[in-house]
Each structure stands twice: as C-alpha cells, then as structure tokens.
Amino acid sequence: MTSPGSTSMWDCEDVAWFRDQPEAARGAAAALGRRIGLGEQRSSQLVLAVAELAGNIAKHAIDGSLLLRVLRNEATAGVEVLAVDTGPGIADVPAALRDGVSTTGTLGIGLGAVQRLADSFHIHSQPGVGTVQVARFWPRPEPPSAAGESMVGGITRPIGGEQVCGDAWAVRTDTGEQASLRHSESTTRRGTSGSAPDWSALTGRPAAARTTTSSERVSSPRPGTVGRPAAVRAAVAGPGEGVLVMSCDGLGHGPMAARAAQAAVHAFKTGTARTPEQAMEQVHGALRGTRGAAVAIARLEPDGRLLFCGVGNITAALVTNSSRSTLLSHPGITGHQMHQLRTYEHRLPAHGILVMHSDGLSERWTHRDLAGLIHHPPALIAAALMRQAGTRRDDASAVIVKAAL
Structure with missing residues (x-):
C-alpha cells in the first residue's frame, strides 16, 4: 500500500445538478469551460460530451440526472461530468462504446465519442438497474497534476425543490508538520431552472497540527459483522501522510442547515487536528450558534489503519x-450536545472501501448493492450508492474512501 499522497486529490466547486434540462446543462458546461480557461476547442468538446450524456438519459433511461462540477488543485482546474440513471442498463458495455452500435436506430457514436473526448472516462452499467458514468476534461496540454485517481470522492444533492444543500463533505491531508488541504466539496447547490446556475466556489487554507487523544482500547470487528469495538486509548496519528475525511449533515435542510454544514467544512479544513476525535472537538466549537449537525470523521493511515469518530446519524461502513x-457512532448533535468522544480503530481492507453517508440515504443497502463497483473511482461509487439508496425527501450525501494501492 502506498502513501495517500501518491494519489490526486481535488477541490470540488461550482456544483450543479440537472434533471430533464439538457439545454441548461449544455449552457452551464459552456460557461464553466470559459470560466476556468479550458479554451474554445476544449470547451466545445465538453459541451458535446454533455449533450451526448444528457441525450442518452432522455432516450434510454426511466429517470436520470447529470452533475457538473469543477475539479481544482493548486496547479490546474478541469470539469467533471457525472451522469446517473435508472433504466434498462447496458448489457454489453464494450460493444456500446464501439462506433456504429445503437439500440435506437441512431449512428451509435455517443458513448464512443464521450470516451474519446474525455481525458478519463469510467462507466458502470447493470441490466435492469441503470448506468453511472464519469468523464473529466482538462486543458490542453493535459497538466501532469491531472494524472491519477483520487482515493476520496463523494457527492451531495439537495432535497427536491431546494437550492442549497445542508449536507457536506471534505478531505485534507496531514503530514504531521503541515496539514495541506487537497479537496472539499461546496455545500451550495444552485438552481437548475433552465439557465446556467449562479456559480459559487470554495476556498481553503493550509492547516498545521500535532495533537493526540485518549480513551479506552480494544479490537475491530470480525469481517462481515456490525462493528462494536471499544474505543482506542491514546489514539495517535501514525508516521507518514494521513488523510482526514469528514461527512456532515446539518440539521434539517435549506439555508440554515447549509450554514451549519459550511461552518463545519471551514473548521475542518482550517483546523489543526491530527486525529478524528480532536477534529470533532474543533468542529463542535465552530457549530455553536448554528443548528448543529451530525458529523463523522475518519483518518486513514498509509498502512491501512483507520481511526473513526462519529456523532449523530451519519452511517459509516467498511465494505468489500x-x-x-x-x-x-454515538448519539448527539455536534455544536449542541456531545457526550464523551471516542475514537474507534479499524483496518481498511486492501480491496475495500469506507462509505460514509447522511440519512438522506437509507441504511438498507448491502455489499451486494455495490458488487462490481469497488474497482471504480470513488465518485462513481458514491453516485451509484445514492441512486440505490437515496431519497428526495431530504438532503443527501455520500463519500467514499479507497485504499491507495
């Protein structure tokens, strides 16, 4: 297993969902390409790919949505397009990617064109369930920093009819000397009422840290069982670069919930904590005066050791x-009432994932629902899980952490 720092991590910003709005999606893609400097030709290719993906949803799916967002690090920015649908699915994905293959009498060049135009393209389709696709577009020439896949990815979606989301997630790396922010996702979702969204962006600042926490100790659960280990005594961040990941669900939904989630993200990104327990304390202080939130924080070490601390109803699971x-996790509301914090120690399987999601997703999913997905990028897994378990009766978010191999 390699260091977490060996994989790419990205800020996610300017996030917007489109449902049954192909024209708005194309317009938003063009605006994003211009704003981040993709160039005229590359922006046109992005718009063509968005048109193909949106058209496929309209032609083939029972229901579907398209997500646009900017991926950014210190060196460059690109656009990620994520298409999710429920429907008949694709029985033979390799065949569908070949030019001239069509089930609707067209030329059949849509998916093949998207694959050729995108710098990276991932697709998972299951007959009778639906299809999830992720395509990324970088400037030309493609910057070296755009290579590789992030070991952490996720998505958020506001409750139906709402323009802001009270769920959020964020991730930063920690070397023990300087905790450098790599990636976080905007908690704001703009309207998609037929025109390009009013874009907003997140900013982050580096954080430096060194701290330890204390509690009791015991072992992690057996594979395939519900984890009930005792807390870890003197939970200490290990050597090398660790990755801290937070999932947050502001109480309720709408602007006040989004305010709480934004405060949690800011405290997490700029905090000095090295362990989940200490990070939770910092977030707790930042959320006083807000509605509060359910929060879960994990730290993944280079050797696969996983430290976890949760307060409230964020679902977290190790999945193979x-x-x-x-x-x-323990009952409570971060920012209002927390009992004594406890950190639990687990181990992330080499070919497994950590899943954290809000109660905008049902807990009634199993490892079988993610069968065939674990080798895909985290963002694609998160989208597939949201399709499977998400509800439009609440804000929803899912974040996935993979081992860096």
Missing part, C-alpha cells in the same frame, strides 16, 4: 465485495 461492517 463480500461483506459490510458498520462503524459505531
């Missing part, structure tokens, strides 16, 4: 192709 092991 053959098992799901639930991580224990």
Whole structure:
C-alpha cells in the first residue's frame, strides 16, 4: 500500500445538478469551460460530451440526472461530468462504446465519442438497474497534476425543490508538520431552472497540527459483522501522510442547515487536528450558534489503519465485495450536545472501501448493492450508492474512501 499522497486529490466547486434540462446543462458546461480557461476547442468538446450524456438519459433511461462540477488543485482546474440513471442498463458495455452500435436506430457514436473526448472516462452499467458514468476534461496540454485517481470522492444533492444543500463533505491531508488541504466539496447547490446556475466556489487554507487523544482500547470487528469495538486509548496519528475525511449533515435542510454544514467544512479544513476525535472537538466549537449537525470523521493511515469518530446519524461502513461492517457512532448533535468522544480503530481492507453517508440515504443497502463497483473511482461509487439508496425527501450525501494501492 502506498502513501495517500501518491494519489490526486481535488477541490470540488461550482456544483450543479440537472434533471430533464439538457439545454441548461449544455449552457452551464459552456460557461464553466470559459470560466476556468479550458479554451474554445476544449470547451466545445465538453459541451458535446454533455449533450451526448444528457441525450442518452432522455432516450434510454426511466429517470436520470447529470452533475457538473469543477475539479481544482493548486496547479490546474478541469470539469467533471457525472451522469446517473435508472433504466434498462447496458448489457454489453464494450460493444456500446464501439462506433456504429445503437439500440435506437441512431449512428451509435455517443458513448464512443464521450470516451474519446474525455481525458478519463469510467462507466458502470447493470441490466435492469441503470448506468453511472464519469468523464473529466482538462486543458490542453493535459497538466501532469491531472494524472491519477483520487482515493476520496463523494457527492451531495439537495432535497427536491431546494437550492442549497445542508449536507457536506471534505478531505485534507496531514503530514504531521503541515496539514495541506487537497479537496472539499461546496455545500451550495444552485438552481437548475433552465439557465446556467449562479456559480459559487470554495476556498481553503493550509492547516498545521500535532495533537493526540485518549480513551479506552480494544479490537475491530470480525469481517462481515456490525462493528462494536471499544474505543482506542491514546489514539495517535501514525508516521507518514494521513488523510482526514469528514461527512456532515446539518440539521434539517435549506439555508440554515447549509450554514451549519459550511461552518463545519471551514473548521475542518482550517483546523489543526491530527486525529478524528480532536477534529470533532474543533468542529463542535465552530457549530455553536448554528443548528448543529451530525458529523463523522475518519483518518486513514498509509498502512491501512483507520481511526473513526462519529456523532449523530451519519452511517459509516467498511465494505468489500463480500461483506459490510458498520462503524459505531454515538448519539448527539455536534455544536449542541456531545457526550464523551471516542475514537474507534479499524483496518481498511486492501480491496475495500469506507462509505460514509447522511440519512438522506437509507441504511438498507448491502455489499451486494455495490458488487462490481469497488474497482471504480470513488465518485462513481458514491453516485451509484445514492441512486440505490437515496431519497428526495431530504438532503443527501455520500463519500467514499479507497485504499491507495
């Protein structure tokens, strides 16, 4: 297993969902390409790909949505397009990617064109369930920093009819000397009422830190069982570069919930904590005066050790192709009332993932629902899980952490 720092991590900003709005999606893609400097030709290719993906949803799917967002680091910015649908799915994906293959009498060049135009393209389709696709577009020439996949990715979606989301997630790296922010997602979702969204962006600042926490100790659960380990005594961040990940659900929904989530993200990104327990304390202080939130924070070490601290109803689980092991959180509301914090120690399987999601997704999913997905990028896994378990009766978010191999 390699260091987490060996993989790319990105800020996510300017996030907007489009449902049954192909014209708005194309217009928004063109605006994003111009704003981040993709160039005229590359922006045109982005718009063509968005048109193909939106058209496929309209032609083939029972229901579907398209997500646009900017990926950015210190060196460059690009655009990620994520298409999610429920429907018949694709029985033979390699065949569907070949030019001239069509099930609707067209030329059949849509998916093949998207794959050729995008710098990276990932697709998962299951007959009778639907299709998830992720395409990324970088400036030309493609910058070296755009290579590789992030080990952390996620998505958020506001409750139906709302323009802002009270769920959020964020991630930063920690070397022990300087915790450098790599990636976080905007908690704001703009309207998609037929025109390009009113874009907003996140900014982050580096954080430096060194701290430890204390509690009791015992072991992690057996694979495939619900995890009920005792807390870890003197939970200490290990050597090398660790990755801290937060999932947050502001109470309720709408602007006040979004305000709480934004405060949590800011405290997490700029905080000095090295362990989840200490990071939770910093977020707790920042959320006083807000509605409060359910929060879960994990730290992944280079050797696969996972430290976890959760308050409230964020669902967290370790998942492999053959098992799901639930991580224990404690009752409470971050920013209002928390009992004694406890950190739990687990181990992330080499070919497994950590899933954290808000109660905008049902807990009634199993490892079988993610079968065939774990080798895909985290953002694609998060989108597929939201399709499977999400509800439009609440804000929803899912974040996925993979081992860096």
